[in-house]
Amino acid sequence: MLDLRYPIGPFVEPATFTASDRAAAIRTLAELPARLRLACAGLSDGQLYTPYRPGGWTVRQVVHHTADSHVNAYIRLKFALAETNPTIKPYAEAVWAEMLDARTAPVALSLDLLEALHARLVMTLGDLPPAAFARTLFHPERGAMTVDSYLALYDWHSRHHTAHVTALREREGW
Amino acid sequence: MLDLRYPIGPFVEPATFTASDRAAAIRTLAELPARLRLACAGLSDGQLYTPYRPGGWTVRQVVHHTADSHVNAYIRLKFALAETNPTIKPYAEAVWAEMLDARTAPVALSLDLLEALHARLVMTLGDLPPAAFARTLFHPERGAMTVDSYLALYDWHSRHHTAHVTALREREGW
Amino acid sequence: MLDLRYPIGPFVEPATFTASDRAAAIRTLAELPARLRLACAGLSDGQLYTPYRPGGWTVRQVVHHTADSHVNAYIRLKFALAETNPTIKPYAEAVWAEMLDARTAPVALSLDLLEALHARLVMTLGDLPPAAFARTLFHPERGAMTVDSYLALYDWHSRHHTAHVTALREREGW
Amino acid sequence: MLDLRYPIGPFVEPATFTASDRAAAIRTLAELPARLRLACAGLSDGQLYTPYRPGGWTVRQVVHHTADSHVNAYIRLKFALAETNPTIKPYAEAVWAEMLDARTAPVALSLDLLEALHARLVMTLGDLPPAAFARTLFHPERGAMTVDSYLALYDWHSRHHTAHVTALREREGW
Numbered sequence: 001m002l003d004l005r006y007p008i009g010p011f012v013e014p015a016t017f018t019a020s021d022r023a024a025a026i027r028t029l030a031e032l033p034a035r036l037r038l039a040c041a042g043l044s045d046g047q048l049y050t051p052y053r054p055g056g057w058t059v060r061q062v063v064h065h066t067a068d069s070h071v072n073a074y075i076r077l078k079f080a081l082a083e084t085n086p087t088i089k090p091y092a093e094a095v096w097a098e099m100l101d102a103r104t105a106p107v108a109l110s111l112d113l114l115e116a117l118h119a120r121l122v123m124t125l126g127d128l129p130p131a132a133f134a135r136t137l138f139h140p141e142r143g144a145m146t147v148d149s150y151l152a153l154y155d156w157h158s159r160h161h162t163a164h165v166t167a168l169r170e171r172e173g174w
Numbered sequence: 175m176l177d178l179r180y181p182i183g184p185f186v187e188p189a190t191f192t193a194s195d196r197a198a199a200i201r202t203l204a205e206l207p208a209r210l211r212l213a214c215a216g217l218s219d220g221q222l223y224t225p226y227r228p229g230g231w232t233v234r235q236v237v238h239h240t241a242d243s244h245v246n247a248y249i250r251l252k253f254a255l256a257e258t259n260p261t262i263k264p265y266a267e268a269v270w271a272e273m274l275d276a277r278t279a280p281v282a283l284s285l286d287l288l289e290a291l292h293a294r295l296v297m298t299l300g301d302l303p304p305a306a307f308a309r310t311l312f313h314p315e316r317g318a319m320t321v322d323s324y325l326a327l328y329d330w331h332s333r334h335h336t337a338h339v340t341a342l343r344e345r346e347g348w
Numbered sequence: 349m350l351d352l353r354y355p356i357g358p359f360v361e362p363a364t365f366t367a368s369d370r371a372a373a374i375r376t377l378a379e380l381p382a383r384l385r386l387a388c389a390g391l392s393d394g395q396l397y398t399p400y401r402p403g404g405w406t407v408r409q410v411v412h413h414t415a416d417s418h419v420n421a422y423i424r425l426k427f428a429l430a431e432t433n434p435t436i437k438p439y440a441e442a443v444w445a446e447m448l449d450a451r452t453a454p455v456a457l458s459l460d461l462l463e464a465l466h467a468r469l470v471m472t473l474g475d476l477p478p479a480a481f482a483r484t485l486f487h488p489e490r491g492a493m494t495v496d497s498y499l500a501l502y503d504w505h506s507r508h509h510t511a512h513v514t515a516l517r518e519r520e521g522w
Numbered sequence: 523m524l525d526l527r528y529p530i531g532p533f534v535e536p537a538t539f540t541a542s543d544r545a546a547a548i549r550t551l552a553e554l555p556a557r558l559r560l561a562c563a564g565l566s567d568g569q570l571y572t573p574y575r576p577g578g579w580t581v582r583q584v585v586h587h588t589a590d591s592h593v594n595a596y597i598r599l600k601f602a603l604a605e606t607n608p609t610i611k612p613y614a615e616a617v618w619a620e621m622l623d624a625r626t627a628p629v630a631l632s633l634d635l636l637e638a639l640h641a642r643l644v645m646t647l648g649d650l651p652p653a654a655f656a657r658t659l660f661h662p663e664r665g666a667m668t669v670d671s672y673l674a675l676y677d678w679h680s681r682h683h684t685a686h687v688t689a690l691r692e693r694e695g696w
Contacts, residue, residue: 030390038382042375042470064294068252071245071291075265078242082269089263091249095256101297106628113290116283117245120238122390123275204564208556216552216644280454296564412642416600419593419639423613426590430617437611439597443604449645461638464631465593468586471623 004053007163067110178227181337241284352401355511415458526575529685589632
């Protein structure tokens with residue numbers, strides 16, 4: 001049975017990473033702001049306040065969560081590039097998603113934020129020498145991660161949340 | 175003698191915080207994106223590549239640093255609101271400011287990022303009950319900080335970096 | 349043989365316009381900014397300076413032309429709503445496309461412009477009573493046009509120029 | 523007695539135009555988006571729905587009118603550069619200001635639009651040889667205008683509408 005929480009399936013960490021895997025992941029990050037914007041294009045305020053699945057976040061919360069999550073990802077990636085195996089700090093995503101801004105702010109804010117943030121992220125990633133993708137960070141919940149595995153995670157995460165919105169629109173005929 | 179590094183003087187933590195201090199600090203945060211944009215308006219590429227003081231960051235780096243710093247501040251503030259006295263992680267600002275994006279990206283990216291980020295920040299701060307301003311975080315280098323002292327720090331930080339740009343323009347007659 | 353100038357074929361004016369035709373055209377206008385942004389996502393400066401077809405405009409010119417054209421369309425639509433059968437003024441698109449800004453400005457400018465402009469356009473169109481779609485304007489080169497036919501033209505125009513970019517990327521394997 | 527409609531006084535066409543007058547006018551256009559954004563920073567929805575003077579447009583309408591007016595100005599300027607003494611078409615500003623989008627859309631839309639539009643406008647003006655400022659257009663209501671006089675008009679218009687908002691805030695203590 002289809003799990004509405006995982007429209008593209010759960011994240012599966014790749015066993016290996018080639019230059020072309022990296023290029024594909026960077027392309028996903030370059031496209032995410034436009035894809036999420038397209039997913040939300042033309043939605044009314046009421047539609048943006050609709051849960052993407054019964055009991056789930058609203059479309060609005062999905063968009064603001066994506067921005068919050070990728071702001072954290074941006075920082076952690078820069079930690080990994082600037083320091084040796086930094087321990088990063090997880091965030092309470094369920095709590096953040098219930099804050100006033102995440103529940104009610106116009107989605108345009110987080111779409112604009114993602115546009116600018118991903119442009120800087122993609123510029124940074126596109127400039128890394130291959131060895132830099134083996135740099136590590138320590139995630140208290142996920143364990144040791146390389147820049148490669150981190151990049152794969154946010155490639156998936158970008159497509160995961162966009163699919164929440166597009167799957168809802170398809171089901172609702174919006 | 176004037177220290178070009180501190181055009182508005184160094185940060186001095188206020189001893190007390192009134193409701194009107196808070197409102198003034200939130201207003202600074204609400205205005206920062208427009209003030210920094212105005213400070214940069216009409217500058218040529220060459221001017222953006224000019225150090226704001228001999229040996230200092232370029233105007234471009236100042237703008238990207240402001241975005242990087244406030245992205246960290248946004249996250250830390252949400253940590254402080256969502257968790258009990260979280261220990262936050264400092265970042266190596268000098269290293270970040272030398273990354274490719276911070277040295278060369280169009281300033282419009284970080285101005286747009288600040289516009290969106292501060293809108294969410296201001297919405298969050300404007301909704302807090304007075305007691306929330308006494309919540310704390312632990313900064314490994316600065317020690318214990320309340321939301322109040324954190325807000326005062328970024329009020330200063332917003333005006334500090336904007337003044338780097340406006341003071342340079344005034345000295346140069348730009 | 350495929351005509352690279354017309355990747356989706358030339359404009360064919362529909363004979364009739366139903367409410368659902370109008371809704372589809374308005375949806376195209378709502379999606380255009382995200383679709384054009386997606387079409388350009390991740391392109392390098394060199395790629396943006398590549399003609400979309402031999403002898404044609406560069407990708408950059410295509411984007412700036414789309415903004416210039418839709419700025420004219422926005423104005424003409426408001427003329428048609430505010431006045432009785434106004435005569436609109438054509439513009440010399442080939443000359444405009446060779447001006448400095450159209451040849452060299454960052455595409456982000458026109459993508460942001462289209463984002464904001466289409467949001468206002470879509471809000472205006474979404475609010476019109478059915479009778480308003482029969483209002484007319486007089487185009488010196490195209491003759492009498494209704495809001496309906498004008499809307500159909502810019503639905504096509506949105507998809508036409510996006511396809512210039514996506515077709516180039518496909519041919520080039522970008 | 524102070525006329526609230528003219529906080530900086532009515533437009534007075536300069537008798538002559540020097541290179542430094544032109545540079546100052548172009549700088550006003552470069553700064554307008556940031557200045558208007560700053561004028562609106564931190565205003566609540568209710569404040570944005572407040573008339574800037576008794577019986578006048580709301581702050582929101584002032585911002586959307588500024589965008590509509592400058593979209594027309596952008597087009598007319600390009601007409602004047604691309605054609606010989608074109609006759610431009612006035613628009614019914616009072617009617618446009620009462621359309622749904624001008625009355626109710628988020629001001630961020632028109633602030634973003636002005637940001638992008640003025641960047642292209644400033645790039646175009648900054649590249650003109652001195653002789654181009656003597657090019658003309660014919661305005662049915664204002665008569666013959668040069669690019670110089672047109673530029674002076676929009677320099678004034680930029681400061682005029684920004685002052686509507688800042689004067690209101692000052693009077694209201696906002």
